[in-house]
Amino acid sequence: MSDSKNSLNRREFFSYLTVGWVMFSAALAGLGSLAFRFSYPNVNFDPEMEFLAGTPGDYAAGVDERYKNAFGVWMVKAEGRLVALSNICTHLGCIPTWLPSELKFKCPCHGSGYYMSGVNFEGPAPRPLERYRISLQPDGKIKVDKTKVFRAEKGEWDNPDAFLTV
Amino acid sequence: MLKALINQLADPIISFPIATLAFWWMIKYYRFFGSKKFGMWALIVSIPVVAWFFADPNFYLIIKTPDNVPIGILLILVCFFTWFSLHKAAVNDERIEQGLVPIEALPENREKVWSWPNLVYTELFAIIACTAFLVIWAIIFKAPLEEPANPTWAPNPAKAPWYFLGLQEMLVYFDPWMAGVVLPGLVVAGLIAIPYIDTNPKGNGYFTFMERKWAIISFLYGWLVLWVYLIIVGVFFRGPNWTFYGPFEYWDLHKVVAEYNINLSEFIWIKGLGIGMPKNLILREIFGILLTFAYVGIIPVWVAKATKIGRKFYEDMGSIRYYIFMFLFITMMSLPIKMVLRWLFSLKYIVALPEWELNL
Structure with a gap:
């Protein structure tokens, strides 16, 4: 491990990847839920039932x-x-x-x-x-x-x- | 006086037979109607007639609506192209009778050119011209912005866009399922199926009527009478409460028209036999169900066996093609039949099963 200063070892790589993947999934989920919310109207003009x-x-x-x-x-x-x-x-x-x-x-x-x-x-x-x-x-x-x-x-x-x- | 007469003639009970008869004459004497002389005279006569129509305030109110401008364009184009194709067909049919080849098959018309640039340039200019036309139109005629939509209120009359008014007119005579889903679906499927049903190579690449009589008659009847005519009815003859008004008639909201409609089952059980309606649904509608099966199932078989033209079709097309064609054709003809039954007998539905959401 002589050049460990500027390259990641296996464990570090996977921990970075995990953090990145979780953040990516969270962002995607947030975007998806916003898009889902967008498909519903903000104000409902339908008469009361x-x-x-x-x-x-x-x-x-x-x-x-x-x-x-x-x-x-x-x-x-x-x-x-x-x-x-x-x-x-x-x-x-x-x-x-x-x-x-x-x-x-x-x-x-x-x-x-x-x-x-x-x-x-x-x-x-x-x-x-x-x-x-x-x-x-x-x-x-x-x-x-x-x-x-x-x-x-x-x-x-x-x-x-x-x-x-x- | 003349306007009152036209108002009366416009009532579909009269104008539909007139349209059908006019169509039949046009087909029968297509050489006369397709002549240049007739085309000239029709144009000369139609200009003052159209001007006279426009001079009427009630008609002008309808035609000047921005939504209805395409109708004017449609009518002019339909008239011109119908005449144009009849003209070309008449000329070619005469040549074929004399033993000559159609005009399109003459050596100077068979010369081949490259699609690039000849075709592509034409297409490019067509695209530019169309875009410019639409832009200018959009500037001149503004889209009408109305008040926000209100689910408890509808405009009176509530009209579809002009190109759907034929469909809306069909809906007056049929159950929503039939007129909104089944019949339009069959129209689309039928139009797609035409090249597979009609494999006759005659008429490919040249105009002719005599060699393609039945194909042309059935298509033009469906297009001119069952589609364009119904659009005209929907645009000009339907006013408030979807009541009939003549083209020069004032749209009086309180025009009273008695339109009491009854189902075939009531006709037979109550008026005909004088007994009440049976409780059992199938028994109640049995006559309509039998009639429908006879119409769809027996007529094609009978036509194939008993009539000359039917035997010829059956032999030329083979059984599968023949039955698909006949199914599509009698479905198309069910529209005028149902309309005439409504006007003559106030018949609402032949099979009425609202309990099952099924009405024919």
């Missing part, structure tokens, strides 16, 4: 649009039932418009039409609009839970969670 929708007395018969822009839900009161209707067209997921003079929902993308109840009757929509879980809290407020949907063609609209009797 659960919200309080006033009290049953707030609603007149017919379609109520006050929670449509914030939560994507029409509150529809008809035939003694209050339901939370999804505003997503069952054809391709556009947002229909409520036409008060014609008493129907009409989709601007392919012309699907729905009655006030959400049942499809014109255009290509293959099934009725979905309804969300709706319940009355002990303090008298209505809670709408969009994580649970009820589909008419599966016979789920008569489920007690799918409507409020008013």
Whole structure:
């Protein structure tokens, strides 16, 4: 080992290599995790999945649009039932418009039409609009839970969670 | 008066048969439509007609939208190139009938040149010209910036980019799975498959119609009527709530059109037999399922056995090619068939199984 001053021995070489490799892996992992984080949005503009929708007395018969822009839900009161209707067209997921003079929902993308109840009757929509879980809290407020949907063609609209009797 | 008539004729119930008939006449009398005289007169007549269209405020509102400028270019190019190819084919077919070779096979046209520089220079200039054109276009027509996206609101009407409006029009008649995935996939697969299905060497390197009748008819029908025509419908005839409006009609948000649609199963079980819908899903849709199987499975076999043209195709192509071709062809024809059924009978779906997300 005469020239050990300017060359590494085997042990030194491996210890340097280990330190370097660990740092390289750590940097790569840090970069990877940053890139992974980057793929998620900083701010989420999606509507909340659960919200309080006033009290049953707030609603007149017919379609109520006050929670449509914030939560994507029409509150529809008809035939003694209050339901939370999804505003997503069952054809391709556009947002229909409520036409008060014609008493129907009409989709601007392919012309699907729905009655006030959400049942499809014109255009290509293959099934009725979905309804969300709706319940009355002990303090008298209505809670709408969009994580649970009820589909008419599966016979789920008569489920007690799918409507409020008013 | 004339505008009201055009507004009525534009309704696809009328304009689709007109487009199909016009296509058929164009093919049948292609020598007349492909003549230089017709081309001149069509150009002379079309200029004042187009000016008259532009003078209408409602039509001008649609055509002046920056998004719709490519439509004008597309229509001009489609008209010109269709006429141009018919013209070339008509000239060559006449020469072939007289026992002469096509123009492209004349000695002076068979002279060979080097691809460098002849081809590469042409390509270079084409690239430069295209880039300059796109840059100038991008400067003149600004991309419309709208408000931030809102997941609980959609513009009315919500239109796809102009080149997809034919697809969007298809979606009105089909289930999203069919019109959004299966049919476009088959269009792409079918176009790729053309050279393997159609191995006829006639028409390679020269224009002709008589020697390639069926290939040209089926391609041009799919392109001109089922694609370009549907784009025209989507651009000019669809307004708020995706309702039909004539080209000169004001887009009134409250135009009421009754479009009550029902499924084939309801037609048969409720209106035809007068009994309710069966609970069993398969039994409920059995007629539509049988019809679909007959359409896809029996028609190709019947055509191959019973018709003259079908026997000829079957012999020329062999069974595998023939059945692939027929499958693609009848899939393509299902689009006009479904559209006509919707307009005539308000038929929504032939097989309607929303429980399984399957509708045909």
